[in-house]
Amino acid sequence: MKVLMLGWEFPPYISGGLGTACYGLTRGLDSVGVKVGFVLPVSIPQDFHSHVTFKTPSNISDDTVVKGKNKSLLRGVTMHVLPAFLQPYAGPEQYDQVVEMMKQLQPADENDYLPVGDILPGGEAVGYGGDLMEQVRRYASLAVKHSQDETFDVIHAHDWMTYPAGLAVAAYSGKPLVVHLHSTEFDRSGENINQQVYDIERAGLHGADRVICVSYLTRGIAVKRYGVNPEKIEVVYNAVDLEVKKIHTDPIKRDEKIVLFLGRITMQKGPEYFLQAAKKVLSKFDKVRFVIAGSGDLISQSVSLAAELGIGKHVAFTGFLRGDDVGRIFNMADLYVMPSVSEPFGIAPLEAMSHNVPVIISKQSGVSEVLTHALKVDFWDIDEMANKIVAVLRHPPLRRVLQQHGQIELRKLSWKDSAKKCKKIYTELVRAKKQKIHKRRK
Amino acid sequence: MASVVFYFQVHQPYRLRPYSIFDSGTNYFDDQANGEICRKVASKCYLPANALITELIRANEGRFRVNYSVTGMAIEQFKQYCPEVLESFVELAKTGCVEFIAETYYHTLAFLYRRDEFIDQVEKHRQIITDLFGQTPRTFRNTELTYNNDVAEVVEEMGFDIVLTEGADHILGHRSPNFLYRPPNCEHLKMMLKNYRLSDDIAFRFGDRAWTEWPLTVEKFTGWVDRINGTGYVCNLFMDYETFGEHQWDDTGIFDFLRALPASIIGTQKNDFLTVSEAADRYPAEGELDIPHMISWADTERDISAWLGNSMQANALYETYAITDEVRSSGDETLLEDWRKLQTSDHFYYMCTKYFADGDVHKYFNPYQSPYDSYINYMNILDSIRSRLP
Structure with a gap:
């Protein structure tokens, strides 16, 4: 069994949970004997400046993704990087810069483009970098070209930017298509959705042979908002990699507790509820620092809000963290809070728990479907959020029991199990396709 | 002769209201939930079950006998939310066929932490039972049948004659729960142990269609009780009163089972029903039972975890x-x-x-x-x- 995986982020260049999920799932698939050909756009580091070096397939596998002992772990995985730039969270300025550099490095060759039909609905991609839709189209056509040199049994596309590529490859190759819904436009944008993105999502969900949702919460949105036939949806939960890299953190003597928010600072993640709750916590308990780790379009608004609430000196903004810094901040944290307004899954709490940090998660999250040993609140209920934060900080036994049971619960969430579910889906689809062809021949 | 000793536990806690760190005020209890639950359980269980037990005592001319432990928490809530339940217990007391058992008024684990507090709570319960039902309890049961040798010693000193606890396998070994026992450190106190297999057949398994013995008929159960003849004196059926109508719903046939059971047991001519005190007066303690560690009737562990x-x-x-x-x-x-x-x-x-x-x-x-x-x-x-x- 070989799957052609279409993604848009993969460690170490990630901006959110999608890359982590793709990496975990790929490793899981590898361990259950499914071969994976992973197709990626060019990766741009988040702290991108002018010193960008583009990764090509050869050097990406050498120094980043498949290095050291991982090489043997990912025996059946090959990486392919296509010269397209899919960065939904990049600003327009950064976008132009990258596209310009790409043109210089790799002059547009008309032969690169294959006609992929009318796979992109028209309209403007408001709010995204100017060229994003063009790049989505480019990624799709390059993916088709790439797929012609490769053998595979099934296509698996992750989130809307790769859906057109998935549909196009499926149309060219006749292979079954699985689309994976990690996040919907409604999660990212609330009710003010980008119509073009919605249309792409809808086309992908309807055109796929099977839809994988990361939670029942997301399944509900797929059915209600996109009109997807519930019978073709499967829920496959994300998991967590338990091999936590030991990171040395200098034991700093402190009498302050640290409450951590880690994620994109966007409307979806609810940073303002975190700050409002922080204000309430501080009225009861002042030996505490609230750390906001991440970047996003609400960052300056959040800094101002902290100041307006008069809690500025208790709030620290770290900017975007990656690699060992993520582990370090988890090691320092006494509590992790995910106040997301709408979270299809939410891998970060699992990562926090793998660092033995107790978590408070919003009930409006997919991960709350799989965790019982976590504290849960409605994202809007800042009183209750503060109540629970204070409780964890004040009562060591509460923290201890959450940690003990959390460790046991985490072990039940393995990428191997998620991969097994995907493998079962692939097998069913391939068999169904064969039967169809067989019938036709008769 | 095998004597069936029915003991029903009646308890309702004062549930707490949602109380955040930002709350002040000293009303800690969820009056609305407590009232609703109390009235619901009263109409599904306490009232119909008390009516049925009264009817059965009359119909069997006093040969059907039962025991209750009603906690102070339940009594107070009955007074507050459904006084008719309390009245029906008073009526039951008047039949002379019902024994009331003492425990901690507040249904607590005080014994584990403070002996003086424990004794005060038990005295308070003994007092309210005496006042309400006109009988002074001779029997003690600790919260959820938690028990060890120390409990026995303290309650004997307080003047109790009998103590109830769980017939847990790990303390009984090859011995049977169908005899009476004596704690090693007591003069006269007798222990009566729950026959958990037969008790749980009614309390937990009665409505379970996956159980191999389902449906549990009165004839079948009478046969099981009858088998105790020659191998024991008593069949101690200890359970939550809410078994009738609340844990096992009316539509499982639990009330019909209870209605037909007394006549069936008595009809064997070999078996009867007794109150706890009557059983302790009639039968001797067969041996010593040493229980140094706390046991209870909860979960499969039968401990205090x-x-x-x-x-x-x-x-x-x-x-x-x-x-x-x-x-x-x-x-x-x-x-x-x-x-x-x-x-x-x-x-x-x-x-x-x-x-x-x-x-x-x-x-x-x-x-x-x-x-x-x-x-x-x-x-x-x-x-x-x-x-x-x-």
Whole structure:
């Protein structure tokens, strides 16, 4: 069994949970004997400046993704990087810069483009970098070209930017298509959705042979908002990699507790509820620092809000963290809070728990479907959020029991199990396709 | 002769209202939920079951006998929310075929922490039972049948003749729960042990269609009881009263089963029904039973881990009893009363994480969404109690 995986982020260049999920799932698939050909756009580091070096397939596998002992772990995985730039969270300025550099490095060759039909609905991609839709189209056509040199049994596309590529490859190759819904436009944008993105999502969900949702919460949105036939949806939960890299953190003597928010600072993640709750916590308990780790379009608004609430000196903004810094901040944290307004899954709490940090998660999250040993609140209920934060900080036994049971619960969430579910889906689809062809021949 | 000894536990805790760290105020109890639950259980269980038991006592001309332990918490809520339940218990007491058993008024684990507090709570319960039902209890049962040798010693000193506990396999070994026993450190106190197989056949398995013995008929059950003849004296059927109509719903046929059972048992001519005291007066203790460690009737472990199995529970109990002297000497009756209601074992049971992930019987009885929520709420209220100390 070989799957052609279409993604848009993969460690170490990630901006959110999608890359982590793709990496975990790929490793899981590898361990259950499914071969994976992973197709990626060019990766741009988040702290991108002018010193960008583009990764090509050869050097990406050498120094980043498949290095050291991982090489043997990912025996059946090959990486392919296509010269397209899919960065939904990049600003327009950064976008132009990258596209310009790409043109210089790799002059547009008309032969690169294959006609992929009318796979992109028209309209403007408001709010995204100017060229994003063009790049989505480019990624799709390059993916088709790439797929012609490769053998595979099934296509698996992750989130809307790769859906057109998935549909196009499926149309060219006749292979079954699985689309994976990690996040919907409604999660990212609330009710003010980008119509073009919605249309792409809808086309992908309807055109796929099977839809994988990361939670029942997301399944509900797929059915209600996109009109997807519930019978073709499967829920496959994300998991967590338990091999936590030991990171040395200098034991700093402190009498302050640290409450951590880690994620994109966007409307979806609810940073303002975190700050409002922080204000309430501080009225009861002042030996505490609230750390906001991440970047996003609400960052300056959040800094101002902290100041307006008069809690500025208790709030620290770290900017975007990656690699060992993520582990370090988890090691320092006494509590992790995910106040997301709408979270299809939410891998970060699992990562926090793998660092033995107790978590408070919003009930409006997919991960709350799989965790019982976590504290849960409605994202809007800042009183209750503060109540629970204070409780964890004040009562060591509460923290201890959450940690003990959390460790046991985490072990039940393995990428191997998620991969097994995907493998079962692939097998069913391939068999169904064969039967169809067989019938036709008769 | 095998004597069936029915003992029904009647208890309702004062459930706590959601109390956040930002709350002040000293009304800690969820009056609305408590009233609703009390009235619901009254109409599904207490009222129809009491009516049926009264009817059965009359129909069998006094040969049907039962025992109850009604906690102070249940009595107070009956007075408050459904006085007719209390009246029906008073009527039952008047039949002369019903024995009332003593326990801690507040249904607590005080014995584990403070002997003086424990004795006061038991005396308070003995008093209210005497006042309400006109009989002074001779029998003691500790909360959820928690028991060890020390309990026996203390309650014998308090003047009780009989103590009830669980017939747990790990303490009985090859011995049978169908005899009476004596604690090693007591003069005259007799122990009566729950026959958990036959008790649980009614209390837990009666409506379970996956059970190989389902449906449980009166004839079948009478046969099982009859087999005790020659191998024991008593068949101790101890269970929550809510078994009738609440844990086993009316449509399982549980009331019909209860209705037909007395005549069937008595009809064998070899077996009868007794109150606990009558059984203890009629039968001798057959041997000594040494129970150094705490046992109970809860879960498969039959130990106290349902209330004291994790650090949150240990912490909450410790903190509650850490202020015992200050509360008791405060002279503030309302404070004492609130603090005692907080000791009710149910609050600690809600914090149990043992089977939380599996969603079983613990969840059914739990008003909280998680054991963590229950601990947080409890500790906030305890904070408020502490702030009221002089």
